[in-house]
Amino acid sequence: MSSADDFRAEVRDWLSRVPRPEGLHDYGPTPTPDDIAAGRQWQRQLCEAGYACLHWPVGRGGREASVAEQAAFAEECALAGVPRQFHLVGPDLAGPVLMAYGSPEQCDDLLEPIRTGEHLWCQLFSEPGAGSDLASVRTKAVAVDDGWLVDGQKVWTSGAADAQYGLLLARTGGPGHAGLSAFVVPMDTPGIAIRPLRQMNGENKFNEVFLDGVQLGRAALVGAEGQGWAVATATLGRERLSLGSNAVGMLRALEEVAAAARERGRLDVHLEGRIVDSWLGVWLLRSTWERAVDEGTPPTGSAFSVLKMISTRTYQAIGELGMEALGLDAMASEQDEPLVDRMLVAHAQSILGGTTEIQRNILGERLLGLPREPKP
Template identity: 55%
Template sequence: MSDIEDIEALRAEIRSFLENAEKPTGLRNYGPTPTDADVGPGRAWHKYLAEHDLVCLHWPVEYGGRDASVALQAVFADECARAGVPRQLGITAIDLAGPVLITFGTDAQKAQYLEPIRLGDDVWTQLFSEPGAGSDLAGVRTKAEKTAGGWLVNGQKVWSSAANSARYGLLLARTGPESHRGLSMFIVPMDAAGVTVRPLTQLDGESKFNEVFFDAVELTDDALIGEAGQGWTIAMVTLGRERLTLGSQAVSMFKLHEQMMQAARDRNLLDPVLSRSMTKLWSRMWLLRFTWQRAIEAGDTGSSAFSVLKLMTSETDRALGDMATEVLGTDACVDPGDDSDAAPLVHAMLVGRAQTILGGTSEIQRNILGERVLGLPK
């Protein structure tokens, strides 16, 4: 794909490529996280995109990326959502682990991990949240104790996306008593002795999230990313990058909105009341998109705009899912895994509630905005 300045010409080129692309059997737009069954077709699709220089768009050119503009990233995400295909194998490896390694990793770590990530060989998982420390990462209790040959890890993580199919994990662990300065970041081979992964079954029947247990897991010294005690700083970069992806993930909501409009027409339910509600949601989605573009162009991943974006994306996604009950009526009771036209909307209805929890709860985002931006008391 060439770098074209004209946005519509760029869009037309990407759309034509995706329409004519060879799509592997079983490929679906599974979103940022593949299930175990999605990994095979997802990896094949990722490799196809890599052959055409359409992965790691935001990475520096020296590491196989394109140092792509916001416009190119946004258009590619738009057109992937329209075509019903994922942008990449999974979000954690390319959007989170990759940038962290590029910024904080040693030359040896970059040489070992970046190219397999770019080619889609390795699935990664993010090992941050814990049963007692979800949105409050400063409360992480999983410990990594220094040994003569490296580190010894004990503890538990939860809500770890794709951990059951991941080769490596990005682990935030406690290496000292200080709240923030006592945290460090590690690379964990998920097949290491002492690592146990237990998939969690979601309301929609899928298992994208997992519990992960660490029982005397031995890591070598080169598993540490950056320096000991630098984990909080690295985690903030990781979460900042995660926020950057929100706008591109949100474009799938436009496709879902179109499906809901069509379902309402098919059922003769698109009266003035429902039409107004659908129009409000459509407007909110565009506001989210423009907010994302402004925030990413500013380049400050610590900007409060990302907390606003996370909060409003989650709330809008949930509202869109709730709208399915008004559009479907009794069809909302169908199995989300069947092949009916209602199934995608039922799936959206079921997973919509999770959007205000995963990646940082809406309550936490409101606290951040209230305390850090508006200066309100705790």
């Protein structure tokens, strides 16, 4: 057995014994406001058992776990129906960025509360005019005597309404990558206004964040002035580590689809064939993922663009199958019908973590050597 297999067995045993905080469920990378208390308590339990921030250095409370061990942990948590951590941005994005670029003081003050779940972080990158083309961020940070003055607007900020800190990408210089810098922002700083955005499944994980004359100290800068692009790109990709464990949820959803169709007398040859096609998609995802993990492929590599595309396509196909299984019941059902919720959430898959069109550009240009896309 590999060390990842041993670790998987240890985690499975722990998950079978540990008491669950009331109301805890697998809510994905960001808790809704209703999930915060149970998610935070869960993070404390992960911390006590030594399973919080697995990939962090031992000196910062992590285990320096391999990608294979992290993948095994994520999959066991998905099988047990619990989140693998309180939230994504602090442990997976802000923490590693602070360790790579932050000052010793930033690391000493900010890392431990991420690990224990005391602090929730959000990622203040996307703007109304800057998503796929992140280098066109317009939020400005101007150097003043004792620090920085920030003005601008962010959008699609997951978890901002509940976050204690944000990792901000703002313009400190001229146009393009070189004019960007990264900052740590306490979310209760005067001048920050947060407006929740209601999603079509009724949840409000997203927010608009308005920054109006926000004063930050000098120590808020992460790395050097103009190093924001390096910081931003270092944060991208880690969410792809969950792509393999998503397969667990997809297999479960396919079982629910078949059961819902059988219950309603709608399980005909046509639907059965499509369920099998999606089942094949899930196994393609699972085995391609396993190979990428075994080969130690970094989550930013082109192989992960392939995985992202397989995952998106299969996730969305299962969403549509759920609607066919429910038939007219889908229209009449409450929002909390899991198959309806799954179909609505599936739409986000082709946008988050790099849109499908951007993944196609990456594969076409980097793997197939096709001509580069014309710049707008």
